[in-house]
Amino acid sequence: MEREQLISKWLDNELSEAELQAFKSLEDYDDLVRIAETTKQLEPPVYHTPGEYKRLRKTLDTDKKSVIIHLKPLLKIAAVLILFAGIYYATTSTQKTVNLQTDIAQKEVITLPDNSIVTVNAMTNLYYDPTTWDDNRAVTLDGEAYFQVAKGATFSVETPNGLVSVLGTQFNVRNRDDKFEVYCYEGSVQVETATKTVILKPGDRFRESVKISSNTPQSTTLQPSWVSDETSFEKTPLKEVLKEFERHYDVSVTVDKDVEDVLFTGSFTHTNMKIALKSISLPFNLSHKKLGNKVTLSRD
Secondary structure, eight states, X not given: OOHHHHHHHHHTTOOOHHHHHHHHTSTTHHHHHHHHHHHHTOOOOOOOHHHHHHHHHHHHHHOHHHHHHHHHHHHHHHHHHHHHHHHHHHHHHTSSSEEEEOOTTOOEEEEOTTSOEEEEOSSOEEEEOGGGTTTOEEEEEEEEEEEEOOSSSOEEEEETTEEEEESSOEEEEEEETTEEEEEEEESOEEEEOSSOEEEEOTTEEEEEOXXXXXXXXXXXOSSOXXXXXXXXXXXXXXXXXXXXXXXXXXXXXXXXXXXXXXXXXXXXXXXXXXXXXXXXXXXXXXEEEEETTXXXXXXX
8 A cells, every 4th residue: 555545544543453553564654653642733833934044044043064964854854744744635625525335236324423324225426524514404416315304403305306395394205316205204295396396295196207207195104115125116117126126236237128018007116136026027927037247028
């Protein structure tokens, strides 16, 4: 590992045991430790520039060689301080925004600064700025997440297709491609898009795509099914169901063109691919074949 990387990780207390030993073996290890401790209490001195310049010129004129010798350790320390400053700036300036990205079949649960809890579904990007959280409880979402919001000021979820605002409630937001859906499980939710603003109560669902917009009641449940490793659908085109299937299993799925737009109502598990494929294919009398990471659904 490069010297600068070791120093950076050391400053952030992120060194592994092996990396710590490598850091301790650096030639200037003792100097780095001493400088780091010193800089914690370092305050810049105040200089009178004209006076200091005259003093320096006098010293240079009387003993140039001595000055050069004395400047060498100062230059070394200055170089290390510049390195520390650069590493500190690079690490702190990039930590203002928290960015969570989940992968295929990955689900994460995070706690926000106000103790709101967010369960993030597979293949999702979610980010927020903790430095402004007290004044602006807002996250940006591209994917799907289930929110359990602590009571307080307005909490908002920004997506490419709409804005969701609440004070304290539980709801699910799905923003996949050009499809935007919001489910309210507790409290109330305000949903804003380019074309309308609606208020959802427990059991209500808002669903909008490029061509279709609807606000329909839904049976009240405690949380979205995917939180418990099962994704449910109601009258959803089969091709959309298969896209969600691909997000939970590392495969690519193809299906006959004549059935990709048929509507599917049902669910599939995230924990067993064979059972999940049967749940999707049986209602349409489709057979499925898997070769490597490719799955084909077709009529017999």
